Amino acid sequence: MLKKISKKNILEIYINSSGGVTSGDDQYSNLQLVQLVKTRLKHNPNLIVSVQIDKRCKYDDYRYVIESLKKADAKRISIAYN
Numbered sequence: 001m002l003k004k005i006s007k008k009n010i011l012e013i014y015i016n017s018s019g020g021v022t023s024g025d026d027q028y029s030n031l032q033l034v035q036l037v038k039t040r041l042k043h044n045p046n047l048i049v050s051v052q053i054d055k056r057c058k059y060d061d062y063r064y065v066i067e068s069l070k071k072a073d074a075k076r077i078s079i080a081y082n
Contacts, residue, residue, distance in 0.1 A: 005048065008044065009044060009046050009047055009048055010047070010048050010049075010050050011023065011036075011037065011040055011047055011048070011049050011050065012024075012050045012052065013033070013049060013050065013051045013052070013065070014051075014052045014053075014054075015051065015052070015053045015054060015057050015061055015062060015065055016054050016057065017054040017056035017057055019057060019058060019060075019061030019064075021033055021065055023036065030064050030065065030067075030068040031068075033065065033068045033069075033072070034068050034071050034072045035072075036072075037049060037068075037069060037072035037074050038072045038073070041072065041073065041074065046076075047074070047076065048076040048077070048078060049069055049074045049076065049077050049078070050077075050078045050080070051065065051066075051069075051077060051078065051079045051080070052080050052081075052082055053079065053080070053081050053082065054081075054082055055081050055082060
């Protein structure tokens with residue numbers, strides 16, 4: 001049986017076609033993203049980072065975001081292409 005994941009345990013991140021990174025209505029640099037994820041993980045170690053990627057996004061932009069998540073010590077990452 002699948003268990004529903006609470007919204008409070010998910011941080012949604014979107015990478016747009018020009019490489020911009022947003023969460024909610026806010027835009028983040030890679031350094032700001034590291035700090036955001038570290039802070040959220042400190043308060044919720046069960047956090048899942050859901051990364052949605054525009055299909056026109058450049059690979060390097062995607063890679064920078066994944067590297068930022070690694071620096072923030074994110075262990076639970078979900079990736080989807082739009």
